[in-house]
Amino acid sequence: MEQNLQGFRLSPHQEHLWAFRMADPDAPYVALCEVEISGALDRARLAAALARVVERHEILRTSFRQVPGLVLPLQVIEGEAPVELPGELATTPWDPSQGAPLRAALADLGGSRHSLLLALSALCADARTLSLLVAEIAREYAGGEGGGDQEGPIQYVDIAEWHASLLEAEESLDGKKHWHRLGFLDGLDAALPFELRGHRGDGRFEPRTFPLVSDAGVMERVEGLARQAGVPPATVLLGAWHVLLRRLTARTGLVVGLSVDGRKFEEMRDALGPCARHLPLLCETVDDEPFSGLVARLGETQAWVGEWQEYFDWREVPGAGGTPRSFPFCFEAGDVAGPWTGAGVTFSIVRRHAFTEPFLLRLSVFRWQGGFAAEVQYDAGALAPEQAERLAGWYRTLLEDALAHPGRPVGDLEMLSGTERAVCLVEWNGTATDFGPPTPLNELVWRQAERSPERIALVGDSGDSGNDGELSYAELRRRARLVAAYLRRLGVTPETPVALAVERSPEMIVGLLGILEAGGAWVPMDPDYPADRLRWVREDSGARVLLTQERLAARLPAGTGEVVCLDRDWPRIEALGAAPGGGGARPEGLAYVIYTSGSTGRPKGGMVEHRAIANRLLWIQSAFPLTAGDRLLQKTPYSFDASIWEIFVPLLAGACVVLAEPGGQRDNAYLLDAIARHGVTTLQLVPSQLRLFLEQDGLRAGCASLRRMFCGGEALPSVLAARLFERLEGSVSLCNLYGPTESSIDATFHPWDPCDHLPELETVPLGRPIANVQVYLLDARWKPVPPGVPGELCIGGAGLARGYRGRPDLTAERFVPHPESAVPGARLYRTGDLARHLEDGVIEFLGRIDYQVKVRGFRIELGEI
Ligand code: AMP
């Protein structure tokens, strides 16, 4: 049909844009502006002015025609392209094969004000095209001549042809090499931690904007700093943007898509059409570089990008074959220009966006009406509006802090508002609880013994053969005091470490309490551990006295000190009698030393004081109270601190500890049987064991007495929690406990609620801090991270261990001065766990941090999640 079709090839940039169109023909790739026209407007005159402008610029009459045999369309310039001026902008999808890339609408706002909307297909426009278009419409309206284009304006097809040929030319190889050297693609997959889950892949680009308000003084300071650094003001704004993105992505090297106007040469100045492109601006952020230094460096990089701009070619970027690439993070600065007055009316641009290709987040800054306007532009398919708003606030805070302290290391700039800081640091840590005067563990148990001396405190289970002894509270106290007196004769005084190597049995508890009553600290030596490790623990802890049982004594590595067998030596212990007077334990004295294996090196002995562990015990008793009727199955090996609450909480509540038989903790069938036989009400299991435990036959019947379960020690999958609920028909509550040994078993807890659990979370959250404990999520510079952003979980407050035995270096590395506390000497324990706050302050576990020890001191880079 069309015999004389004259077409032109696309510009390299249009090719890139075309690929996005093809990927999603209905996506809103558009350049749009809103113009306020004040004065007595003549509609017909405006329509005529518009028509003349369309007549003058081919790009406003261009269509894109697919031709058989060619992959890419040709751009075809139509003879005419009438533009209507309806009251509202047409919303039908753009058909690129119809040569009408420009749409307009005119609305009467009343009071001699009109609103003119202009929308251009992304294939034909950029931000500056809109300003040039409005300027020209205004000039035509005013009947003005002298647009400076007597020869006719430069047409976009000529620019397209020039650019396409340039990139094909042999001589461009040098220019292209500059880009190849960058290897800039590394950062193209950067993401934000709070992107809406599951959006990637099916995500359609949905651009939205959020205005960034700043007071007038800010721009003055921006200009002042720009002058000092010898860069354009926009570069200062880009600097703060860079710092924000570095913080949010936890990347030091980041690519920002820098929007470059592309009208580099004088002849192109007033060209309409898609000249502007996003080009990769690669910049490393060094956390201790001053902000002014970063800005100066960005200025150089920006100039470099400008210099080589025409040689950047997406087609040479290796990557996702076929799918068009774009920059997740962009920056755009420009000039809105105007207002323009003539023939009694004034045209002012009040809004202007060019959404020509997808991005996740863009900062858009414009010189506008004598000042600056900025907005955060975001993909609403990936970010929630509240998140964009929050982000805008962080940017503003960062920028203002940077302007106030341009010499400050960028890593130290503040991004949270005072209110946000207070919420993260104070409000979510409002855990102060008074548990009365600090009391040693043994005293807490004796208080209960006073109240219920005859009640059964301990039952030793021994499988089918029945009970391996029971002890009443009074008998437990009597025996523990005998052990204490014996130990004191052996020289045990406050703070003396005493090794304890026993099988799970009532004797184990008698031994523990005996050591505490003497004022000493217990050091568990699990007889199941390899001899090497036991030898190390005995030597490193400095435990001269070893409490054990006759059947184990021979198996243990020979030590130098005293060995007391609780069974064999019992007649002697009993004969010597109890010493009068109370024990030597003090609240601030050492209660135990538990060895944990670090990821590297030898096991280290965490030293925990009575007051720290007592806080944890009293907390759980207040949060999940046991009563006299409760029976807790003690099955965790006593070399793990999680065993401590299994033992002590029932004892300070007047409840009963059921001691699983030695080794029984590994046998789920045995555990289920013991639960049924003893009417156990409370059980703690690590998630990996819970998974298997739940799949046993007869589970529901065996667990008839069970009311409460606690999980901890490792991440608790949400599906596992749901499975527990299903298998036990909702008869048992579940709480996730989290904490390192260095903060006395647990620092946070999260009661799982089947009704309000968040299905998109893979694991049950860690929850909130327990009583008198604070949890902070900090970045590599120990600044609090905003909600949603991963940080290292650091613990402060009542639960902290004293440190590692004999390891002042390691202690100082992991227990650091509390950066946020007014209390002298307050410390924080750095767990090495990566976590983030959900909206309401609940903490979500993300994994372990990948440590990189930097040259100066200890700086961590938050690992990838
Ligand atoms: P430990 O000092 O042996 O008790 O080990 C503490 C570490 O176990 C923590 O730092 C976490 O990495 C991990 N952990 C403990 N409880 C949990 C939990 N509820 N969810 C995920 N990880 C946990």
Ligand code: MG
């Ligand atoms: Mg633990």
